[in-house]
Amino acid sequence: MSLSAATSPSPENETGIETDGPAAGAAAAGAGTVLVHTGAGVVAGQRAGRLSVFRGVPYAAPPVGRLRFASPRPPVPWSGVRDATAFAPESLQPIIPGSGEDSLYANVWTPATDGSRPVLVYIHGGGWMVGGGSLPVYDGARLADRGDLVVVTFNYRLGALGFGLHEELADPETGDFANWGLQDQAALLRWVHANAAAFGGDPGNITVAGTSAGGASTWQLALLPELGHIIRRIVPISACHVWDPSTSLTPADSRQAYELLARRFATTVPGLREVPASALMEAWEELFGGLPGERAVGSGREFRGPVVDGRWMSAFDWELPTPEVPILAVHTRTEGSFYTGPCPPQPTPTPPPTDATELREAVRGVLEKGMAKVSYELVDACITAYREAAEADGLPQDPLSLWTEIWGDALFRYQIMRLSERHARQGRSPQWVMEFAQPVRAPHHGTPHEATSPFLFGTYADTAAIAATYPVPESTPLFHDGPQERAVSETFMDLVAAFARDGVPAGPGAPEWPVFDPERPSTLVLGGERIARTATTSKLRQLRFWDESGWVPRP
Known part of the structure; x- marks a missing residue:
């Protein structure tokens, strides 16, 4: 679950350059500028070496105000040429200064805007709580250049704003009331499918990769029937496959969590749309702070990923058939x-x-991430099994x-x-x-x-x-x-x-x-x-x- 203390600059949304066509826009925007016509308007990226790079391209409308806890809407069209040379802020999270709600933007690296290259969409990790597609470790330049790929990274909603469930937050248009970050990921894939050709990509050849929470997302998205015509294959890397109580909230606990927040702010659950985003995030972090056994909510003991809602996640991965697309599954030798x-x-x-007594308590702490009450008999059995396996190997x-x-x-x-x-x-x-x-x-x-x-x-x-x-x-x-x-x-x-x-x-x-x-x-x-x-x-x-x-x- 990658963490970050990086800061991304806030982008200017439009250059203000009005154009009558691509040539006029290119001349006005300056040398090295590359224009692409997306479904919502023209964006101006940069040519850097052998690549064209587009940063901070909106793939959905800002999920703010009445669109907080709503299904993602298409990006708002613009006139003129929109600057796409600076990363957008990461989605609101506790560890990155400058992160915010208005974060549903994509970044694209492409060898050229003509042609029909394979598209690789990468979903960042971070325990569904932190991270961003614009973090410097995910710079797509080398991968796009060496692989002759169109590489796409992006942000999606996190934490209380991205992964939870409450029926009183039902979207009046879609009826959905949960897993807004997973919905963002699906919206990004639809946007990539619609706009890949403009960036030199093949809309019929999209591979989805991701690490940790993002690795689990590749799997979950591949199980959605409506994305079957978009996702060609997946690369789940160190996937954190969710289950409760370890890495997902139960529906009942999720409802309780939002109701506790509403009480704290003296409002209703729908009224949480009007609470300042930073205050809402801080209250959510406090709700899940401390040791799992000391919290008001029993599940989501380590991370809080997608909740089983019957729509975006019909069941946990271990309960469902595996995806029917080609899979390249990766894990590290020493995940822990x-x-x-x-x-x-x-x-x-x-x-x-450093000794047997401390090991016993440390292993108990691990087991408490997935079980309300952990007996020392289970702890001892775990240590014994691992010690015997280590000796044999x-x-x-x-x-x-x-x-x-x-x-x-x-x-x-x-x-x-x-x-x-x-x-x-x-x-x-x-x-x-x-x-x-x-x-x-x-x-x-x-x-x-x-x-x-x-x-x-x-x-x-x-x-x-x-x-x-x-x-x-x-x-x-x-x-x-x-x-x-x-x-x-x-x-x-x-x-x-x-x-x-x-x-x-x-x-x-x-x-x-x-x-x-x-x-x-x-x-x-x-x-x-x-x-x-x-x-x-x-x-x-x-x-x-x-x-x-x-x-x-x-x-």
Whole structure:
């Protein structure tokens, strides 16, 4: 779940340049300007090297005023030429100064505005609470250039404004009353489909990728029938597949949460549309602050993603069939080290355990993210299972390593792998599975959750970009910068670009990669001891604990 302390400048919405046609607009806007006619009006981007870049292009109307808690509306048309050279603010969130409600904008990198290239839409992560498509780590230039792709990033509504449910917030036009951020993502895909050709993209060849919360979104969107003609294939990376009480609110708890907010502000639930956005965000953060067992609301104990509403999410991923589009599923080797490393994202991080007693309490803290009452018998069974698996596989058994593995498997890798195995047995489309194994620099350890994004976008060596996106100081680089890292990044880009182009991941730096089959070595291990190799997915033995623990649903 990527975090950020970056600040994006507020864009000027229009240049004020009135044009009679593209040539007049180009001359008025100046050299290096590239004009594109979108469905809502003309935008002026910039030619930078071998790419044209468009920033802050509206894909929906601002979700403010009466449109707060409403389904996204089409962008408001404009006359003249709209400046598209500056990023829009990120969606309202507690950690980025300048973020705000008026945030439904897209960014496009394209080699040229003519032609018909594959389109890669990337959905940022951040636990459905933070993040933005304009963060520097997601700069699409290198990926668009190397892969000959049209790359699109964007913002969507977050937190209380993006993911929740209450029938009194029903949209009078659509009847929808939940999951506004997921609705934004669907609106973005419809906008991309309608406007891809203007940016040099093929509207019939759209691949959706994303990491963490964004990885889960790729899966959820692919299950929506109305997007079946738009989404050609998906790349879920470290997907945080939601379930309650860990990463989603129950409908009842969501209703209670909005009613508690309404009481706090002495208004009704619909009246929350009139509460200042910053005050609403702060109250939501306070409602879910502190330890899970101390909150008024019992679910949403770690994150608060989409709520089962019968429309945008009919059920959790583990309860539904897998998507019927080609899938390239990625997980990191050590998902949990994002949380147990020296710079974890939690406001009050748990100190790393150093002995058996501290490990017991640390593991109990992990298990409390998905269960109201955790017995020490379950804690001990979990530690024993992981220690035995580590011994059998020749892996470290120190408290920090065991805690890291338990955390990463519980929230991410268990459901990722079990869903991949189920798709291999029952799915109707080809699937490839990648284990990303490129290690970080000390004092960071392992291959953390979200270590993939800097290598997919080629920004791993930009220490300022990494520090602006991850909870690490710029003075302590997260990644090495050498021939190995360059080769891993280029191979990752090549594989995803090939998958986006024709549905088969391949590249000069990778061996032949077979469709995933749990019964044979078919996982591509990218990074680590070698650049790329096919092997059996590592650390499967330790996943067996979750099959029978009753802690997380088994897909």
